[in-house]
Amino acid sequence: MQNTATPTHCPYCALQCGMNLTPAPDGTVEVSERADFPVNRGALCGKGRTAPAVLSSRVRLTSPLVRSGGTLVPAGWDEALDRIAEGLSRTRAEHGPDACGVFGGGGLTNEKAYTLGKFARVVLGTSQIDYNGRFCMSSAAAGGMKAFGLDRGLPFPLEDIPKSGCVILVGSNLAETMPPSLRFFTELRENGGTLIVIDPRRTKTAEQADLHLMPRPGTDLALALGLLHLVVAEGLVDEEYVRERTAGWEDARAAAMAHWPEYVERITGVPVPQLRETVRMFCEPETAMVLTARGPEQQSKGTDTVSAWINLCLATGRAGRPYSGYGCLTGQGNGQGGREHGQKADQLPGYRKLDDPAARAHVAEVWGVDPDSLPGPGRSAYELLDALGTDIKSLLLMGSNPVVSAPHAAHIEERIKSLDFLAVCDVVLSETAALADVVLPVTQWAEETGTTTNLEGRVLLRRQAITAPDGIRSDLEVMHELADRLGVEKGFPTDPEEVFEELRRASAGGPADYSGITYRRLAEENGVFWPCPTEDMVVHPGTPRLFLDRFATPDGRARFVPVSHRAIAEEPDEEYPVLLTTGRVVAQYQSGAQTRRVDELNAAAPGPFVELHPRLAERLGAAEGDPVAVVSRRGRAVAPARITLGIRPDTVFMPFHWYGEGRANTLTNPALDPTSRMPEFKACAVRVEAVKS
Ligand code: SF4
Secondary structure, three states: OOOEEEEEEOOOOOOEEEEEEEOOOOOOOEEOOOOOOOOOOOOHHHHHHOOOHHOOOEEEEOOOOOOOOOOOEEHHHHHHHHHHHHHHHHHHHOOOHHHHHHHHEOOOHHHHHHHHHHHHHHOOOOOOOOOOOOHHHHHHHHHHHHHHOOOOOOOOOHHHHOOEEEEEEEEEEEEEEHHHHHHHHHHHHHHHHHOEOOOOEOOOOHHHHEEEEEEOOOHHHHHHHHHHHHHOOOOOOOHHHHHEEOOOOHHHHHHHHHOOHHHHHHHHHHHHHHHHHHHHHOOOOOOEEEEEEEEHOOOOHHHHHHHHHHHHHHHHOOOEEEEEEEEEOOOOOHHHHOOOOOOOEEEOOEEEEOHHHHHHHHHHHHHOOOOHHHOOOOOOOOHHOOOEEEEEEEEEEEEOOOOHHOOHHHHHHHHHHOOOOOEEEEOOOOOOOHHHOEEEEEEEEHOEEEEEOOOOOEEEEEOOOOOHHHOOOOHHHHHHHHHHHHOOOOOOOOOOHHHHHHHHHHOOOOOOOOOOHHHHHHHHHHEEEEEOOOOOOOOOOOOOOOOOOOOOOOOOOEEOOOOOOOOOOOOOOOOOEEEEEOOOOOOOOOOOOOHOOOHHHHHHHOOOOOOEEHHHHHHOOOOOOEEEEEEEOEEEEEEEEEEEOEEOOOOEEEEOOOHHHOOOHHEEEEEEEEOOEEEEOOOEEEEEEEOOO
């Protein structure tokens, strides 16, 4: 590779910040500002700035590992690939194709996610594929599909935020998760707009807000219903908009009217005057937005909660209009693209549905297979992991670390250990990889080219900037080799552009239509928003703003979905009187598999902690830094106390990036949303105990 700067994108979150990478003479890689990319205009958080450290980390895997006599030992590629092919073949022969599971990740490029879905369905013939993105945005996706007929995280570019009159940010701490995005909200306020943050913690994001509401975890649904009640009661419904552009208002209205403000105050803990002030701030300006993130979405009623926030937008005419709308802040780097191209249990490329005969026929033709040979929808992520060792005997896992990131993680760790065979592709020996029978070392972001789709629906080209170390192969090469060994010699190219060309054809005519996007365009333009269909020799510009003329429903109208408050799956009681909520810190990313390998990030965020209110700390007799135990019905985690007035006294918070005794997901509740199958990461009942030394 040349020693010149390559414009590319960060490997971590869904902002997909632009950056330049330059190989240095000493073999390291320098990150420099890339001001031309409008999402971050050169700004990067510490994770992005230090991302190259993982490329040259001393704990990086540089050789395949195979289990021998109980331990993982280095092996050649042929031996490792043969072992995986044998393991999967044996399972398939003895137990049928659905006994082979495949688990992907929201960090995989579009090309990898597409190929993984095709590999599962064409090579293994299994329906059992899902990915960790299910834990990220599935409730918002389900809510968006119900209301708008389409799921794209943001239906407008981030650059629209400062032009809005008011933004309600629900359950997002983007000052820590996506720091460069904060400037859009700063500009919003500089332009005279207002920011309302809804979060049980006084986060760094909440500190920027004009109004901060602190509801009990798990009550966002009631809160949204209470606001809609007030909108109706105060005559603020946009009747013309509701008449012209929506359907189903009467039922949604009736459901909201059962949630009078005093009732909502009792459920949420948010005082009625704050509810009224929120409605005033949201309804006064011409334009307004609601943006949700994991707080309201990672609940066993996440889909209904999203529907309630969308209902508020629809009733006030704040959707499908300039600088107004509902959006979801997707979390993982390719959480958006990863859910569009087939690694989700119920989907085919182009956001087509696996149970739609026309979709199956279209994709089967592109793949050169009989539509009847394609399996049907499989289990969702948690259900798939929970079936390991029982119905599912072998697992191929790519780009995920569920031993840390899945709910009820100790149970999932046991399920993984009970597998007949586990193969993992990763860059380091993650806690999940350490349990594998075969581990394959694969290339990282800067060592390969591929596309991702950021939280705005903007398809981006992440370019290769350096050559991978010897002994490492790409995930595409791995799937090519495995397909070959399993009897499918064609259809699994190793060149990402070739895969993308096939993805374009597979997505053509689907909801997430990429057919008008090419690598060449992506190299010349700063990303292209889908849908971008091919139209007879006419270059489609892409679609930065959705729904301005019509929604993606058969009649073009958005749908109200009538929803009502219900309790979280596990309310506090005498034995477990406190609520636990979980989340992220600025210096770590997801399960920490990459960021925990970066010294600078570890120095900033060395380990887990339990954030708690001084009143709760006093009851326990715990001082700052004292170890405290958090105990749920599923297990116990211990971490130092971090005492702050910025959390409700009935709630504790733990970040989930670590393994070991401070693993937050030991505690979390896998109760699933009935529609999205999202686990309830954000609220479960616990007790907190002082730890005697
Ligand atoms: Fe990377 Fe996200 Fe940080 Fe941007 S905000 S540098 S994309 S981790």
